Amino acid sequence: TLNVKVGGELRLGESRFRIAQLIAAEPDRGSGFINFAPRAMIAMDDLAATQLIQPGARVGYRLLVAEAGKGAPGATVKDFGDWLKKTIKDGNVRGVRIDSLQNGRPEMSATLDRADSFLSLVGLLSAMLAAVAVAMAARRFMTRHLDSCAMLRCLGLTQNQVTVLYLTEFLIVGLAGSLLGVAVGFGAHYALVELLGSLVATDIPSPSVLPAVQGIAAGMLLLAGFALPPILQLRNVPHNRAIRREAAAPKPAALATYGMGIAAFGALLLWQAGDVKLALFTGGGFLAAFAAFALIGWLGLRALGSLRHAAGSQAWRFAVTSLRRRPGATVVQVVSLALGLMALLLLTVVRGDLMTAWRNATPPDAPNRFIINIQPDQRDEIRTRLADAGVAEIPLYPMVRGRLVAVNGKTITPDTYADEDGARGLAEREFNLSTMMDMPPSNRISSGQWYTDKPGAAEASVEEGIAKTLKLKLGDTMRFDIAGSPVEAKITSLRKLEWGSMRVNFFVIINPSAMADTPQTWITAFHLPKQAAGLPATLSRDYPNLTIVDVGGILRQVQSVLDQVIQAVEFLFAFTLVSGVLVLYAALMGSQDERRREAGLLRALGATRKQLSQAQMIEFLLVGGLAGLLAATGAGLMGWGLATYQFKFAWTFSPWVWLAGLVAGAVCAIIGGWLGLRNVLNHPPLQTLREA
Numbered sequence: 001t002l003n004v005k006v007g008g009e010l011r012l013g014e015s016r017f018r019i020a021q022l023i024a025a026e027p028d029r030g031s032g033f034i035n036f037a038p039r040a041m042i043a044m045d046d047l048a049a050t051q052l053i054q055p056g057a058r059v060g061y062r063l064l065v066a067e068a069g070k071g072a073p074g075a076t077v078k079d080f081g082d083w084l085k086k087t088i089k090d091g092n093v094r095g096v097r098i099d100s101l102q103n104g105r106p107e108m109s110a111t112l113d114r115a116d117s118f119l120s121l122v123g124l125l126s127a128m129l130a131a132v133a134v135a136m137a138a139r140r141f142m143t144r145h146l147d148s149c150a151m152l153r154c155l156g157l158t159q160n161q162v163t164v165l166y167l168t169e170f171l172i173v174g175l176a177g178s179l180l181g182v183a184v185g186f187g188a189h190y191a192l193v194e195l196l197g198s199l200v201a202t203d204i205p206s207p208s209v210l211p212a213v214q215g216i217a218a219g220m221l222l223l224a225g226f227a228l229p230p231i232l233q234l235r236n237v238p239h240n241r242a243i244r245r246e247a248a249a250p251k252p253a254a255l256a257t258y259g260m261g262i263a264a265f266g267a268l269l270l271w272q273a274g275d276v277k278l279a280l281f282t283g284g285g286f287l288a289a290f291a292a293f294a295l296i297g298w299l300g301l302r303a304l305g306s307l308r309h310a311a312g313s314q315a316w317r318f319a320v321t322s323l324r325r326r327p328g329a330t331v332v333q334v335v336s337l338a339l340g341l342m343a344l345l346l347l348t349v350v351r352g353d354l355m356t357a358w359r360n361a362t363p364p365d366a367p368n369r370f371i372i373n374i375q376p377d378q379r380d381e382i383r384t385r386l387a388d389a390g391v392a393e394i395p396l397y398p399m400v401r402g403r404l405v406a407v408n409g410k411t412i413t414p415d416t417y418a419d420e421d422g423a424r425g426l427a428e429r430e431f432n433l434s435t436m437m438d439m440p441p442s443n444r445i446s447s448g449q450w451y452t453d454k455p456g457a458a459e460a461s462v463e464e465g466i467a468k469t470l471k472l473k474l475g476d477t478m479r480f481d482i483a484g485s486p487v488e489a490k491i492t493s494l495r496k497l498e499w500g501s502m503r504v505n506f507f508v509i510i511n512p513s514a515m516a517d518t519p520q521t522w523i524t525a526f527h528l529p530k531q532a533a534g535l536p537a538t539l540s541r542d543y544p545n546l547t548i549v550d551v552g553g554i555l556r557q558v559q560s561v562l563d564q565v566i567q568a569v570e571f572l573f574a575f576t577l578v579s580g581v582l583v584l585y586a587a588l589m590g591s592q593d594e595r596r597r598e599a600g601l602l603r604a605l606g607a608t609r610k611q612l613s614q615a616q617m618i619e620f621l622l623v624g625g626l627a628g629l630l631a632a633t634g635a636g637l638m639g640w641g642l643a644t645y646q647f648k649f650a651w652t653f654s655p656w657v658w659l660a661g662l663v664a665g666a667v668c669a670i671i672g673g674w675l676g677l678r679n680v681l682n683h684p685p686l687q688t689l690r691e692a
Contacts, residue, residue, distance in 0.1 A: 346639055
């Protein structure tokens with residue numbers, strides 16, 4: 001823009017400097033308004049000679065802090081930050097702000113917060129799927145070992161010996177499974193690093209032993225919570241079970257251990273999520289779904305009895321009778337299959353909406369230029385110049401500078417927000433206010449209603465974050481000093497802003513009637529095509545009062561971070577899908593042995609292989625279809641809740657979720673049934689009964 005090159009000279013204040021290098025990028029530059037100005041870096045020793053620092057000059061100093069090398073002695077960055085915050089508070093130091101990766105880039109914070117919440121959700125659902133899988137596998141283990149346990153009791157083993165025997169077996173299997181999972185996770189970590197290799201510019205630290213310890217602890221915690229009740233049931237198997245194949249009712253102690261399992265599961269959820277709200281919402285949703293699915297499954301079985309003779313097919317009657325003969329096992333199967341499918345559908349629904357929200361928030365054509373300080377008589381000329389250069393959208397907003405001087409008639413003083421550094425900084429500087437009839441498209445109302453601009457009424461819409469910081473609420477009255485004139489406005493709505501959109505956003509918007517007589521300049525944000533790259537220099541020459549800001553670097557950085565997040569989410573999503581498939585298989589295998597015996601008995605009594613095959617198909621279609629519909633309903637309700645209250649993006653209703661749930665449930669049930677029972681129908685009935 002200045003038409004200078006390396007080796008040329010530049011005058012800054014009273015000194016002349018030789019241009020040694022050109023700055024291509026500054027990762028730590030930050031997004032403060034002052035950082036959008038053109039940058040020149042000089043040595044600190046040369047600053048005094050420029051005489052740039054004069055009374056009234058705005059000067060800021062920054063200290064960049066990083067961790068010491070690995071193993072180096074000294075305090076951590078967190079320790080230093082804690083000390084600094086205490087020093088600022090105790091000394092009432094003003095004008096100092098502490099920025100971090102978490103709060104220094106508001107245009108990235110929403111994306112990173114949502115990514116963190118989604119990854120926590122992946123961990124939660126993985127833990128839930130694991131819990132369902134362990135519970136189903138333990139239950140099947142218990143049912144298959146009832147006879148052998150009774151035989152061991154007949155041969156002289158005591159209850160305590162039986163308990164120790166199976167506890168040891170479960171402990172060995174659980175430890176082996178946990179170690180295998182840790183090994184797979186360790187290898188997958190390198191796959192993820194390789195996948196993100198082109199996106200992550202910095203070296204990732206070597207993995208520590210902590211994730212391995214957490215993985216083993218999670219596996220053993222789930223095992224203790226959901227495998228102990230079936231083991232206690234095996235402890236109480238009577239001796240006469242070896243002769244009379246009757247299942248005894250579970251003892252109260254065995255049932256009580258399920259409460260311990262739920263408590264252990266809740267602790268695991270809180271541990272995995274790191275977010276109490278997300279853990280409680282997701283865990284509560286699954287518990288409610290468990291109860292609702294069990295009730296609906298039981299009612300469905302009751303209703304199915306009246307439909308036994310609805311069709312003349314013998315296979316249909318076989319299927320309905322088989323389902324009603326073991327209502328407990330059928331309900332467990334429906335609930336387990338529905339919970340597994342719900343977890344997968346929930347991840348699919350939330351993941352799809354999350355990706356859409358991310359990409360829509362910062363699309364490739366997001367604004368990469370801002371123009372500030374457009375005078376009212378220049379507005380139409382600037383719009384025309386931009387349109388001629390090929391700019392598609394040119395939203396122009398008025399901008400009014402005003403200082404907040406009172407809230408609800410109470411004057412703002414230096415002591416009003418003495419204990420809140422962020423609030424105090426906001427109250428001490430001027431606000432960029434605006435006025436418009438319609439709400440900007442990237443904003444949405446979180447509470448209250450958008451004003452109607454009635455004559456004589458002054459109403460304001462406030463961004464919900466700054467309202468929380470300044471302790472403002474609906475109905476409060478704000479008074480601003482605008483160029484010496486007071487303007488009072490009542491807060492009638494709070495807005496949620498999409499900071500990652502890179503569009504123009506305002507903390508406070510006041511209705512046009514109340515701002516008609518205030519001095520205004522105009523601001524716009526637009527996407528400048530590559531072929532019009534020279535337009536900013538031309539505008540700066542023709543309109544020296546304009547401040548043209550290039551935010552293309554920040555936009556590229558936001559999109560780069562977004563690409564990393566999406567890659568990581570997709571990778572972990574695939575892991576959870578595999579977990580869900582294993583849960584579905586475990587749920588469908590729960591009644592495999594009983595079904596095998598029934599099939600052999602029916603064939604011995606004259607049923608044909610075709611009739612049994614059709615009956616099994618109908619049975620699994622009914623179980624899978626009902627489970628799929630229940631799963632889709634649960635995933636839809638939880639998806640809406642998570643989108644509205646956790647991820648903060650618009651949720652869209654999609655009827656395809658119900659169709660996907662119905663089809664997925666039926667297909668999974670049929671595949672699982674075929675895998676479990678395909679060999680039964682190929683064996684002679686006598687051999688099947690002997691093996692049973």
